[in-house]
Amino acid sequence: MKKNALYILSFLALTVSFILFLSSQNSEKVSRSEPQVLAMVKSVDIPDEIEFAGEKMDVTRYDIHERFDREMNIFCYMHASTMLLFKRANRYFPMIEPILKANDIPDDFKYLAAIESSLNPRAISSAKAIGLWQLMPGTASEKSLEITDEVDERYSVEKSTEAACKYLRNAHRKYGSWIDAAVSYNAGMGRISNELSNQQSSSVVDLWLNEESSRYFFRMAAIKLIFEAPLKYGFVITPETLYKQIDFKDVVVTNTVTDLAQFAKDQGVSYADLKEFNSWLRDRKLTVKQGKSYTVKIPTPESLSYKDHKIRVYNEKWLAQ
16 A cells, blocks of 8 residues: 555656646747847838938948948937937027027037037036037137136037037038038047048048047937937927926126125025026136126026926927827
8 A cells, every 4th residue: 555655656746747847848938939128129210311401411321321320229229318308408409599590500500519418518528528519628719718717608508609600610611511510520620621631532421530420420410310200219208398498687797796606696596506507607706807798697586497387398399299
């Protein structure tokens, strides 16, 4: 009897082991056939032609297609960074556009500011380029921007945009192409001119440049395409998700301000808000020389709250319908 029971238990143990073995084999097959990541990724479709600043470019050539494809996929799947650009663009594009228009610079160049600084007026690069347009000290001084211990106008959205316009206008006059002018903004006119000559090329897109300069135009073109059809590329934009456009009262300062914190208090704002919207103020005081003046932007109280305040949308075409 005990012997039979032993046989039965042994048989049951072997049966269970066999079932477990088959189950594990089946499970392994399933795991190999099913995705392990619960998110699907599809490469972005690339058009045969793109347009920037009124200039068209054929994207069917292998290198141009692949360079543009890279930037489109990066911006489309770098969700948080690209969404942040939309948020900031709602505040800064309305400030940039009128200045570009007044200087006869194509509107598309607002996307240059987007890739230069991620639309952060206080951005500082490792090379010490500063502001929305990432101006180097030498370039800024050439374009009549003031840089002192107390004032750095590279941080001013309006002044730095004016300086960038001067550069781009000169570059376009030199090369006769807005695309070439755009790339020269990154690489410098001297270098672009030398490479066009040395490589016997007539177009900056055909040049063998370092990776940053080689990608530069295609990053701008990619952001433009995405901004023109955000929902198509996976970005659901609603008014309440965008950053507010700030209304200001301009205060002209003609005398030295020894204490900017007190000045801010007198204007009804905090010192932090004063510096937030006037980042060009680099010290706690502002020395005003005789015959000179500065315009300080004071945000209106209603602009500083999201409560019960409708957000103005820069471009209604951004919105998901």
